[in-house]
Amino acid sequence: MVAAILYNVKNFGKYRLEIAVFDEMCYNVVDKKQSFLKNEVYMEYLRKIYVNRLIERRENGLIKIITGARRSGKSYLMNELYFRYLLNTGIPSKNIIRFAFDSSEDIDQLDYYYPEEPTMIKQKPDVLYVNAKKFRAYIKERTNDVDKFYLLLDEVQLLDNFVGTLNGLLRHTNFDIYVTGSNSKFLSSDIATEFKGRGTVIHVLPLAFSEYMQGTDMTIENAWREYVVTGGIPLVAQMKSEEEKILYLKGLCEETYSQDIISHNKIRKKVELGDTFDILASMIGSPVNARKITDTFRSVLGKGITTDTINAYIDYFQDAFVVSKAKKFNIKGRKYIGSPFKIYFEDIGVRNARLNFRQIEETHIMENIIYNELRFRGFNVDIGEVNISEKTDRVDVKGKPIYGQKALEVDFIASKGSRKFYIQSALSMESHEKQMQEKRSLYYIDDSFKKIVVAKTGLNPTYDENGVMTVDLYDFLLNDEILGTE
Numbered sequence: 001m002v003a004a005i006l007y008n009v010k011n012f013g014k015y016r017l018e019i020a021v022f023d024e025m026c027y028n029v030v031d032k033k034q035s036f037l038k039n040e041v042y043m044e045y046l047r048k049i050y051v052n053r054l055i056e057r058r059e060n061g062l063i064k065i066i067t068g069a070r071r072s073g074k075s076y077l078m079n080e081l082y083f084r085y086l087l088n089t090g091i092p093s094k095n096i097i098r099f100a101f102d103s104s105e106d107i108d109q110l111d112y113y114y115p116e117e118p119t120m121i122k123q124k125p126d127v128l129y130v131n132a133k134k135f136r137a138y139i140k141e142r143t144n145d146v147d148k149f150y151l152l153l154d155e156v157q158l159l160d161n162f163v164g165t166l167n168g169l170l171r172h173t174n175f176d177i178y179v180t181g182s183n184s185k186f187l188s189s190d191i192a193t194e195f196k197g198r199g200t201v202i203h204v205l206p207l208a209f210s211e212y213m214q215g216t217d218m219t220i221e222n223a224w225r226e227y228v229v230t231g232g233i234p235l236v237a238q239m240k241s242e243e244e245k246i247l248y249l250k251g252l253c254e255e256t257y258s259q260d261i262i263s264h265n266k267i268r269k270k271v272e273l274g275d276t277f278d279i280l281a282s283m284i285g286s287p288v289n290a291r292k293i294t295d296t297f298r299s300v301l302g303k304g305i306t307t308d309t310i311n312a313y314i315d316y317f318q319d320a321f322v323v324s325k326a327k328k329f330n331i332k333g334r335k336y337i338g339s340p341f342k343i344y345f346e347d348i349g350v351r352n353a354r355l356n357f358r359q360i361e362e363t364h365i366m367e368n369i370i371y372n373e374l375r376f377r378g379f380n381v382d383i384g385e386v387n388i389s390e391k392t393d394r395v396d397v398k399g400k401p402i403y404g405q406k407a408l409e410v411d412f413i414a415s416k417g418s419r420k421f422y423i424q425s426a427l428s429m430e431s432h433e434k435q436m437q438e439k440r441s442l443y444y445i446d447d448s449f450k451k452i453v454v455a456k457t458g459l460n461p462t463y464d465e466n467g468v469m470t471v472d473l474y475d476f477l478l479n480d481e482i483l484g485t486e
Contacts, residue, residue, distance in 0.1 A: 045211050045234055047077050049376065053202050054082050054178070059148075063166055063195055064178040068204035069321040069346050070256050073234045074180040075100075075154050077204060082178070086150055096150045097142055101130050101158035113137040121160050129160035136165065143175070150176045157181040163194045170198055203321075206347040207232030208376040209369065209477040220474050228365045229357065231349020249353035257350065261316045272297070272305055276313040280323060280343050281354040285364035287340035290314070314343070321346050326371065329382040329413055331445055342383050344371045366473065367411060367425040370454055373477055374414045374423070384410030384422065386444045408441035414483075420449040421483060429455045429470070439468050452482075 054077075057064050066074045079098055086096055100106050110119045113134040120128040143149045151169065156162045156179040169175055207215075209224070212232050216223050230236055230245040233252075239245045258274065267273050279293055290310040297303045317323045324344050328337040345351035348365055374381045386408045394402040412423040422445055426438045435453075442451040443466055452469045454476045461471045461482070476482050 045073070045207060045214055045237075047073060047081055047204075047211065049378070050077050050202060050204055051081050051085060054078075055085065057200055057202070059176050060200065061170075061173075063170055063199040065195070065199045065201045066178065066180045066204060067201055067321065069206070069350075070260075071233045071235055071252060072204045072206050072321075072346070074204050076234070078152050078178055078180055079154060083152060091148075091150065094142075095147060096152065097139065098152045098154070099135075099138075100154040102155040110134040110138055113141075123160070128158075130158055132160045132162070132165045135159060136168070139169065143172070145172070145174060148174050148176065151178065153177070153179045155181060167195060167198060205232075205372055205376050206349075207234055207237055208373055212237055213478065220478070224474070228348060228362060228369070229352060229360060231347040231352070233347055233349060236349060245349070246353070246357060249349045250356075253350050253353040257320060257322050261320050261322075264320075265316050267316075269305075269309075272303065272309070273313055273316075275301060275303075276310060277317065277354055280314065280317065281345070281351045282359060284344055284351060285342065285367040288314075288343050289340040322350065324371070324375070326381060326383045326412075328385055330385050330387065331410065331413070332387055336382075337385065344368045346372065348372075363427045366427055370423065370425050370476070371412060374412060377416075377483060379414035379416045379421075379483075382413045382415075384413045384441075386410060386441050388444050408444060410441050410445070419484070422449060422451045424453045426453055426455040429453070429457070435470075439464070439466075442466075442468050452476075 054064060054066075066078055068074050079100075083096060083098065087093060107119060107130060110131065111134075114131075114137065117131060117134065119131050119134055121131055122128055139151070149172075153159075153166075156166070159165060166177060166179065169177060209227055209232070212227055213220070213223055215237055218226070226242075230242070230249065233249075236245050236248055239248065258277065261267065262270055262273065275297070276293065279296060280288070290307045293310045294305055294307050297305045314323070314325065318325050322345065324346060326342045326344060328339075328341055329335070330337055345368060348368055351368070352360060371381055388406050388408060389403045390406045391401045392404045396402055410422050411425045412421075414421045414423060422442055424438050424442065426434070429435045429438055438453050438455075442453070445451065450469065451467065452471055454471055454473055456474075457470065457472045459470075459472055461469055461475060463469050471482055
């Protein structure tokens with residue numbers, strides 16, 4: 001049993017990251033041999049940003065819907081980290097009801113109620129759901145109409161008619177309800193609409209790089225080399241060998257993500273879906289146009305597929321939180337542009353696994369990681385475009401230079417409330433020409449919001465004469481003060 005939780009600070013050069021260390025005396029069985037392990041140290045990912053988001057939404061009268069890709073840490077966030085927070089605020093444990101619908105031990109407790117009815121209901125071949133009537137009776141026996149109760153419900157999609165049941169429980173004003181789910185039915189990004197405006201979504205990403213550093217004793221540079229290959233899924237990050245990580249990610253990618261999407265959307269063209277997955281994985285950081293992907297199918301793969309089908313496949317991957325679509329915003333015109341857009345993966349390890357770890361291109365992967373970092377910090381993120389008028393080599397009949405329109409790209413526009421940042425991602429800026437290339441689009445933005453270039457410089461942040469900030473990649477990812485915290 002856990003004896004204590006010690007919150008320490010780890011120093012990585014100039015960075016100080018808070019970690020949780022468990023001082024534990026436990027009994028272990030390894031290879032059928034008994035051994036006692038005393039004062040064994042375990043490190044935990046705090047997920048403080050997500051815990052704080054749950055705290056901010058506590059007792060707000062809505063169902064807290066914790067979404068995210070498979071294995072992103074949703075269940076641990078709710079059942080361990082947030083549960084511990086509630087206990088620390090003085091909530092009696094009997095007033096916190098944790099129920100996992102994929103746990104046989106929890107489900108067995110329902111056999112007592114309405115014994116004439118089955119606890120598990122078969123609705124589809126090989127698919128069983130928990131009897132909602134029995135579950136409601138279980139909750140009724142453990143609660144009353146006076147005291148405050150917190151319901152932490154895991155894998156709730158395995159409950160029969162879970163939407164109706166949760167909406168019914170929400171009518172008890174003394175219930176504060178939190179739910180997670182993992183299969184394709186629950187992973188859909190529009191799940192909040194299922195609760196008819198009674199839910200609020202907390203989306204959980206895999207580990208950000210700062211969180212990843214909490215669980216390792218490696219140097220920042222070595223941790224980064226590992227992170228850009230195997231990503232930030234918490235379970236993968238705790239694995240000891242690279243071989244184990246790679247095998248797990250491949251299995252997760254193939255057997256879980258792909259099968260979830262195929263099953264949920266009843267897809268018949270499974271090969272074409274897989275080909276689309278491959279193309280998207282190879283295009284992170286590049287403009288994506290469904291029509292061009294259709295042309296690729298015809299010219300390279302020798303297959304016919306419609307643009308509508310490609311767009312539908314992209315939406316399926318986005319709904320399952322495998323990828324995220326970043327829309328293009330014209331900064332001077334102040335309007336969104338429908339196409340092209342960019343695709344980024346929620347976990348870079350899944351992306352690499354899909355490509356069999358062949359295309360480990362740090363430039364594009366760094367851009368993907370910065371995109372996820374901005375979302376992790378609560379920003380809405382678009383890609384930007386600035387239209388400029390530029391002198392060409394041509395002249396008119398009077399010998400005057402002809403000017404043409406040109407669109408310059410801004411990698412990211414990060415917005416949160418009244419705050420906004422324009423951000424460029426550049427792996428290196430060793431030459432003056434490269435610096436000007438990366439900063440050029442920022443110079444044409446004539447508002448007062450902060451403009452930043454993120455690069456691997458190894459230097460402290462600097463500002464040029466136009467007010468553009470250049471910040472080191474590790475500073476950006478590990479120093480909250482660069483953009484400020486929530």
